[in-house]
Amino acid sequence: MGATDFLNDFHHVATFGATPNNGVDRQAATDEDKLSRDWFAAFAAQRGWELRIDAIGNMFALIEFVPDAPYVLIGSHLDSQPLGGRFDGAYGVIAALHAAESVAARVADERASVRFNLAVVNWFNEEGGRFAPSIMGSSVFAGLMDEGEMLQVRDLAGVSVAEALDTIGYRGTDPRPVAAGYAEIHIEQGRILEREGIDLGAVDYSWYTQKLDIEVLGEQSHTGATAMADRHDALVAASKIVLLVHDVTEKFEDEAIVSSVGRFTVEPNSPIVVARRVHLVADLRSASPEIVAAARASLLEDIAEIAEHHDITINVRDFDIRDIQRYPQAGIELTEKVAADLGLTVRPIRTMAGHDSVALNRIVPTVMMFIPSVDGVSHCEREFSTDEQMLAGMNAMTAVAWEMVNGALAEPAA
DSSP: OOHHHHHHHHHHHTTTTBOTTSOBOOOTTSHHHHHHHHHHHHHHHHTTOEEEEOTTOOEEEEEOSSTTOOEEEEEEOOOOOTTBOSSTTHHHHHHHHHHHHHHHHHHHHHTOOOSSEEEEEEOTTSSOSSSSSSSHHHHHHTTSSOHHHHHTOBOTTSOBHHHHHHHHTOOOOOOOOOEEEEEEEEEOSSSHHHHHTOSEEEEEEEOEEEEEEEEEEOBOEETTTSOGGGOBOHHHHHHHHHHHHHHGGGGSSTTSEEEEEEEEEEESOOTTEEOSEEEEEEEEEESOHHHHHHHHHHHHHHHHHHHHHHTOEEEEEEEEEEOOOBOOHHHHHHHHHHHHHHTOOEEEEEESSOOHHHHHTTTSOEEEEEEOOGGGOOSSTTOOOOHHHHHHHHHHHHHHHHHHHTTTTSOOOO
């Protein structure tokens, strides 16, 4: 155990799905994802930890200290975005595995009597790059998404979640552990910690998130033979919607809301055919649900005008709405205590991005911590945090896990 082992493991896992520019492409339930899952399973087996895989593909490495007691879960996810970074998710899983190993050794060495068991988790499809929505495995675990519906979600090639998990051998049947709490460490994916020179962020709340599933239906026709006045071009209309989504933020104060279109597919996508259908997903996020609602209303009004102007049909569906989540004050204070004990600087910080902890926070006391991201960059190959930053965060996770298996954040025993 130690810093060298952790760093060796982190940089080894980064070879699974490695890209030419030091990123990874390890989308959910792909062959590359299987490599990381096999590595996780081997890590658990080498230490004699029980491995469970549930029906949505979540992996749990269980360490039992107290028979029949529930488990403190720690971890994150090993899947990535297309051409994503090495750190997002994977850092949290590998840090949790090494933290768990340290806690288990301490329990054995001190013959300590703890209150809860400990489990490291690799959540399925947190990224949502291949299968939408994101944060899938942890949301099914938390009862926020229906397992049967999620297993039938299909990627752009028509492959279902169930089929993909079966293909790589990771659609399990094991019972899910009973959770007593959850802790996760992650890169910030922003530049607040870096800008302020802070070692650790104690996440206090998540931003409100609203997605719009937008289908633009035009008429397929010949690009060379169809008169311009006779066209019903879905792509032209969809392009205007992309600009609307981008520009809607200008109706509010600076940084009050962020927006983007991340997924955009065109049919039939032929160079000599006017597009008949475009599907896109718009993402709106703010600390204020009212601002998101106002942006949504503005977009719906403008989209209706585009449909009328182009004489086409545009269907808009609300999709993947996530309320603001407040993390327990006791968890923030625990992070601050741990940071002080380790000599790390710390500050409260919000998360604009979604994480598995947002789902778990609905059902159990949850701690979420950030380490700095160089230049605030994420979801791309340039994503980076230093070895020193990662080690500091791993030490914080180890201390938080120790406190939580000893009852921190739990209700007093009856």
